[in-house]
Amino acid sequence: MKRIALILLPYSWLVALFLVPFLIVIKISLSDIALAIPPYTPNLDLSAGWQGFKDFISQLDFDNFVFLTTDDLYWKAYLSSLRIAVVSTLITLLVAYPIAYGMARAPEEWRPTLMMLVILPFWSSFLIRVYSWKAILANEGLLNQLLIAIGVIDEPLLILNTPTAVYIGIVYTYLPFMVLPLYSTLEKLDASLLEAAEDLGCTRFQAFWLVTFPLSRNGIIAGCFLVFIPVMGEFVIPALLGGSQTLMIGKVLWEEFFSNRDWPVASAVAVILLALLVIPIVLFQRNEEKQREAEG
Amino acid sequence: MADTTPMPHEGIFAPWDDPDAVPLIRFRNVTKRFGDFTAIDDLTLDIYEREFFALLGPSGCGKTTMMRMLAGFETPTEGVIEIGGRDMARVPPNQRPVNMMFQSYALFPHLSVYDNIAFGLKRSDMPKDQIADRVAEMLRLTRLEKFAKRKPHMISGGQRQRVALARSLAKAPKLLLLDEPLGALDKKLREETQFELMDIQEKTGTTFVIVTHDQEEAMTVATRVAVMDAGRIEQVDTPPAIYEGPKTVYVADFIGDVNLIEGTATKTGEHAYDVAYAAGRDPIKVSECMAEVADGSAVTFAIRPEKLLVTRERPEDRPNALEGTIIDIGYLGNLSTYHVELPGGQMVKATMTNASRISRRDFTWEDKVWVSFRASAGVVLTE
Numbered sequence: 222m223k224r225i226a227l228i229l230l231p232y233s234w235l236v237a238l239f240l241v242p243f244l245i246v247i248k249i250s251l252s253d254i255a256l257a258i259p260p261y262t263p264n265l266d267l268s269a270g271w272q273g274f275k276d277f278i279s280q281l282d283f284d285n286f287v288f289l290t291t292d293d294l295y296w297k298a299y300l301s302s303l304r305i306a307v308v309s310t311l312i313t314l315l316v317a318y319p320i321a322y323g324m325a326r327a328p329e330e331w332r333p334t335l336m337m338l339v340i341l342p343f344w345s346s347f348l349i350r351v352y353s354w355k356a357i358l359a360n361e362g363l364l365n366q367l368l369i370a371i372g373v374i375d376e377p378l379l380i381l382n383t384p385t386a387v388y389i390g391i392v393y394t395y396l397p398f399m400v401l402p403l404y405s406t407l408e409k410l411d412a413s414l415l416e417a418a419e420d421l422g423c424t425r426f427q428a429f430w431l432v433t434f435p436l437s438r439n440g441i442i443a444g445c446f447l448v449f450i451p452v453m454g455e456f457v458i459p460a461l462l463g464g465s466q467t468l469m470i471g472k473v474l475w476e477e478f479f480s481n482r483d484w485p486v487a488s489a490v491a492v493i494l495l496a497l498l499v500i501p502i503v504l505f506q507r508n509e510e511k512q513r514e515a516e517g
Numbered sequence: 518m519a520d521t522t523p524m525p526h527e528g529i530f531a532p533w534d535d536p537d538a539v540p541l542i543r544f545r546n547v548t549k550r551f552g553d554f555t556a557i558d559d560l561t562l563d564i565y566e567r568e569f570f571a572l573l574g575p576s577g578c579g580k581t582t583m584m585r586m587l588a589g590f591e592t593p594t595e596g597v598i599e600i601g602g603r604d605m606a607r608v609p610p611n612q613r614p615v616n617m618m619f620q621s622y623a624l625f626p627h628l629s630v631y632d633n634i635a636f637g638l639k640r641s642d643m644p645k646d647q648i649a650d651r652v653a654e655m656l657r658l659t660r661l662e663k664f665a666k667r668k669p670h671m672i673s674g675g676q677r678q679r680v681a682l683a684r685s686l687a688k689a690p691k692l693l694l695l696d697e698p699l700g701a702l703d704k705k706l707r708e709e710t711q712f713e714l715m716d717i718q719e720k721t722g723t724t725f726v727i728v729t730h731d732q733e734e735a736m737t738v739a740t741r742v743a744v745m746d747a748g749r750i751e752q753v754d755t756p757p758a759i760y761e762g763p764k765t766v767y768v769a770d771f772i773g774d775v776n777l778i779e780g781t782a783t784k785t786g787e788h789a790y791d792v793a794y795a796a797g798r799d800p801i802k803v804s805e806c807m808a809e810v811a812d813g814s815a816v817t818f819a820i821r822p823e824k825l826l827v828t829r830e831r832p833e834d835r836p837n838a839l840e841g842t843i844i845d846i847g848y849l850g851n852l853s854t855y856h857v858e859l860p861g862g863q864m865v866k867a868t869m870t871n872a873s874r875i876s877r878r879d880f881t882w883e884d885k886v887w888v889s890f891r892a893s894a895g896v897v898l899t900e
């Protein structure tokens with residue numbers, strides 16, 4: 222009985238916070254746009270009983286999903302998001318790995334401080350931090366001023382409102398999500414394994430490549446998913462830093478919702494995005510489970 | 518691969534007695550400090566090629582630290598370590614002719630047993646097909662054939678230890694460092710592996726340095742045994758020499774069982790002393806004492822329990838006989854241990870083989886007995 226209650230608790234959270242809203246979104250995606258509040262029909266009229274429910278169901282259709290295939294904006298946005306998510310995940314991994322490695326090799330008494338520094342950005346608003354990148358990357362921004370002052374360039378670099386700015390923003394924002402899982406696997410790594418590898422004839426680099434790297438695989442996988450999944454639906458960073466050039470599905474969704482006030486199409490976009498993300502999410506869960514098994 | 522160089526002194530392997538022999542390993546005044554803690558204290562030691570050198574000592578005395586310095590994971594704070602005549606100070610671990618079996622095994626968790634053993638071979642220039650043969654040989658030697666495909670977390674502790682052993686043996690290094698290689702094995706497998714190790718050593722001419730907590734193991738396998746204490750080497754000798762001729766009380770006490778009787782020495786002749794241990798008792802007569810002891814100095818007389826004879830009557834043929842009372846008898850099957858209290862409270866322990874069945878045993882608790890021994894049976898220690 223107690224065990225059932227224990228299991229029920231997280232599941233009821235899931236149902237209340239994920240499943241119910243998701244069902245509502247699916248319902249809206251199957252509805253039609255209307256000039257009303259809320260801006261779609263049909264609405265379920267419970268007072269009409271069973272007949273009302275049947276009428277309600279009969280009015281739902283897949284028109285919005287069909288619409289998404291007629292305009293190439295949508296699939297281009299999905300593809301572009303996918304590409305940006307993949308590329309920025311890889312860049313984040315390349316930047317985060319040395320950081321995590323350095324942290325794990327640092328003297329023990331330093332590690333909590335280093336950890337703090339990685340988490341520190343979370344103390345200020347995400348929006349403010351992305352906004353301040355505008356001030357850094359703008360044509361008259363800090364970066365260009367600095368580069369011109371030290372004479373590296375004559376003309377300001379055009380970074381803001383380009384995909385480059387989006388990549389910078391994403392890598393900056395999601396770096397901690399990559400560093401932390403990497404650090405936690407690297408820190409657990411037994412230093413005597415590296416000694417054993419060297420003892421058996423490896424150079425330092427070979428020892429890293431043959432021992433450290435494969436043994437940090439779980440951290441790499443976890444970190445990549447933690448970055449890839451949210452970046453896929455990212456809206457704020459491309460909206461603030463990417464200008465009109467950067468096409469991302471999160472931005473399309475926002476525009477459908479707030480500019481066009483087309484809730485049904487926006488919902489259809491969201492449903493497909495989620496369907497696409499189910500694959501990596503399931504893979505991520507599987508990886509976590511395997512890791513837990515291996516350690517348990 | 519067999520080494521055909523003739524041994525010094527025909528038939529007896531004792532390069533340490535040969536002034537011309539060149540040691541493979543030389544520690545010269547090596548000190549290792551961790552912060553202000555001295556783990557190895559001004560240690561000087563030679564180990565010769567083809568030796569099976571055992572390090573014995575209590576936990577924390579610096580055995581692993583010595584091994585790690587040989588393997589190249591620690592650098593001496595002071596002093597020089599030479600291997601094969603070459604100063605090792607600037608030689609990284611992967612370029613030393615040394616393999617180490619780690620006390621913690623340090624098996625690669627992401628690799629199978631097979632790949633763990635093959636790891637070092639793959640880093641060498643050995644051709645692929647030979648690697649497979651060599652690994653198969655190692656698996657056979659350590660009886661791990663059935664587990665070749667398993668990962669380290671899927672085998673038992675003893676099996677892991679054997680994988681670690683096989684991995685360090687695979688490259689047939691010039692010098693093999695084994696840090697407690699057999700601790701997790703059961704008695705039978707341990708004895709078999711000991712003989713395997715000695716066999717490997719015979720065949721390959723590899724020099725072994727082995728750390729062990731098991732004295733019997735050290736006695737069985739080693740050409741020489743070093744007894745360490747707190748970063749210093751107390752004594753280095755062959756197993757019989759260290760057992761029969763300990764130089765300090767510490768060594769006598771550390772290796773095997775011993776009775777220690779404190780007293781005052783008086784010289785009575787060439788290599789002969791009397792040790793007075795209690796007022797009003799005959800002194801213990803000691804012959805064949807190699808150490809020079811000043812008259813009247815405080816000494817400890819050390820004698821092994823098996824050198825003592827317990828009898829009801831005073832034996833005529835033995836120069837030393839002490840009278841006492843049996844306090845306790847420990848029955849070990851093949852042996853019995855008698856704890857005898859001498860007048861004045863000194864306890865001595867005597868072991869005797871149970872030549873006759875227990876029902877016909879001569880003595881029992883509280884019996885008055887004589888404990889006797891020859892003049893050459895014990896040693897006089899000054900430290």
Ligand SMILES: Nc1ncnc2c1ncn2[C@@H]1O[C@H](COP(=O)(O)OP(=O)(O)OP(=O)(O)O)[C@@H](O)[C@H]1O
Nearest residue numbers: 551554556574575576577578579580581582583620
């Ligand atoms: N990296 C280190 N930093 C500080 N002290 C150390 C370090 N390595 C070893 N020591 C200390 O040096 C001493 C000798 O350690 P060592 O590991 O050589 O002992 P040992 O003889 O192998 O003991 P055991 O039989 O328990 O394995 C110990 O007191 C240990 O605490």
Ligand SMILES: [Mg+2]
Nearest residue numbers: 580581620696
């Ligand atoms: Mg040790």
